[in-house]
Amino acid sequence: MASTNITFSSSRWHAHLGHLLSSTQPKSPTNEALYNTVQNYEISRKLLHISVGVLIFYWHIQGVVIEKILNRNLNALIILAAGDTLRHRFISISAIYRRVVGFLMRLEEANSYNSLIYYLLGTYLVMRIFPVDVAMMGILILSFADTAAATFGRLYATKTVYLRDGKSLAGTLAACISAGLIAAAFWSYVGADQYRLERTSMFDGSLSFCHDAKGMPPHPDCSAITGPWAVVIMSIITGLVAAGSEFVNLLGCDDNLTIPLLSCFGIWLFLSIFGGTGSA
Numbered sequence: 001m002a003s004t005n006i007t008f009s010s011s012r013w014h015a016h017l018g019h020l021l022s023s024t025q026p027k028s029p030t031n032e033a034l035y036n037t038v039q040n041y042e043i044s045r046k047l048l049h050i051s052v053g054v055l056i057f058y059w060h061i062q063g064v065v066i067e068k069i070l071n072r073n074l075n076a077l078i079i080l081a082a083g084d085t086l087r088h089r090f091i092s093i094s095a096i097y098r099r100v101v102g103f104l105m106r107l108e109e110a111n112s113y114n115s116l117i118y119y120l121l122g123t124y125l126v127m128r129i130f131p132v133d134v135a136m137m138g139i140l141i142l143s144f145a146d147t148a149a150a151t152f153g154r155l156y157a158t159k160t161v162y163l164r165d166g167k168s169l170a171g172t173l174a175a176c177i178s179a180g181l182i183a184a185a186f187w188s189y190v191g192a193d194q195y196r197l198e199r200t201s202m203f204d205g206s207l208s209f210c211h212d213a214k215g216m217p218p219h220p221d222c223s224a225i226t227g228p229w230a231v232v233i234m235s236i237i238t239g240l241v242a243a244g245s246e247f248v249n250l251l252g253c254d255d256n257l258t259i260p261l262l263s264c265f266g267i268w269l270f271l272s273i274f275g276g277t278g279s280a
Contacts, residue, residue, distance in 0.1 A: 046150065048116070049116075049146075050143045050144065052119065052120070052143070053139045056123060056136075056139055057139060057140060057143075060132070066127060066132060070124060076120055077121060080120065081113075084114050084117060115256050116256075118257040119142065119256040121257055122142060122257040123142070125257075125261060129264070130202075130265075130268055131201060133187075133202055133203055134201075134202050134268050136186070137186055137267060138261070138263045138264035139260060141179050141182065141238070141245070141260065142256065142260045142263075144182055145174075145176075145178045145179040145246070146175065148177075149171035149172065149174050149175035151174070152170050152173075152174035153171025153172075153174065163247055164247070167247055172243050172247055175239075175243050178242075179239045181235070182238075183235040183239065184231060187205075187231050188228075202267075202275060205227070205230055206224045206226040207224065207275065208224040208225070208274060208275070209225070209274060237266075238267060241262075241266035241267055241270075242259075242263055244266065246259060248262060
């Protein structure tokens with residue numbers, strides 16, 4: 001098989017995708033409108049991103065040990081990265097690759113790497129680096145909050161203001177609200193004591209803002225915040241962290257890599273300072 005460096009222009013990539021999909025494109029006006037909606041809003045791509053995060057989370061709550069999840073994640077990452085590398089070198093592999101997964105890719109990914117590679121790398125790193133509950137929260141933020149940001153940003157960006165290139169106020173608010181709701185559900189139910197399956201979670205259901213100088217006893221009127229109010233505070237913090245990670249452009253890196261890492265770091269930092277006894 002001959003090796004060659006392949007460069008595709010956006011017009012050639014678009015034309016190739018159109019040729020591949022022409023045989024399946026719906027003919028009736030109603031079906032055609034639905035088809036165009038799926039393509040324009042990248043629904044297939046978003047569903048894939050959500051499903052990967054949900055699958056990782058499902059394995060976790062089913063009791064699969066974190067090392068097994070890491071191995072599965074790494075295997076998928078290696079296979080996808082290898083395929084993406086080969087498609088840039090071999091014309092025949094590139095044609096097969098585009099035929100199989102082209103509908104999940106953006107035009108600008110024709111000459112770069114598939115964003116799912118960065119997605120899998122981001123999920124792998126947060127599970128390797130952070131406590132399990134923080135890592136799972138970061139993965140859920142990537143799966144749902146980032147998807148909400150992209151969806152509402154596309155729908156309402158022109159009705160709000162742009163905070164920076166490609167990031168609108170509508171999308172950032174969507175990320176903040178959705179992440180807060182996810183955090184409330186996660187730490188109210190799945191993050192509770194009985195669901196800590198393998199290693200100690202960082203959030204133990206309590207927060208303390210009673211940090212005095214070293215060696216000094218805490219103020220007698222200051223007590224830890226527990227129960228629903230602790231979850232409310234964690235949900236607000238998680239929403240703000242998710243919005244910040246959605247907004248930040250870290251050295252031009254792919255959002256699928258930076259969002260889980262920055263989100264997990266922000267949550268970890270907050271719990272390191274204000275977490276209860278389980279956060280040490």
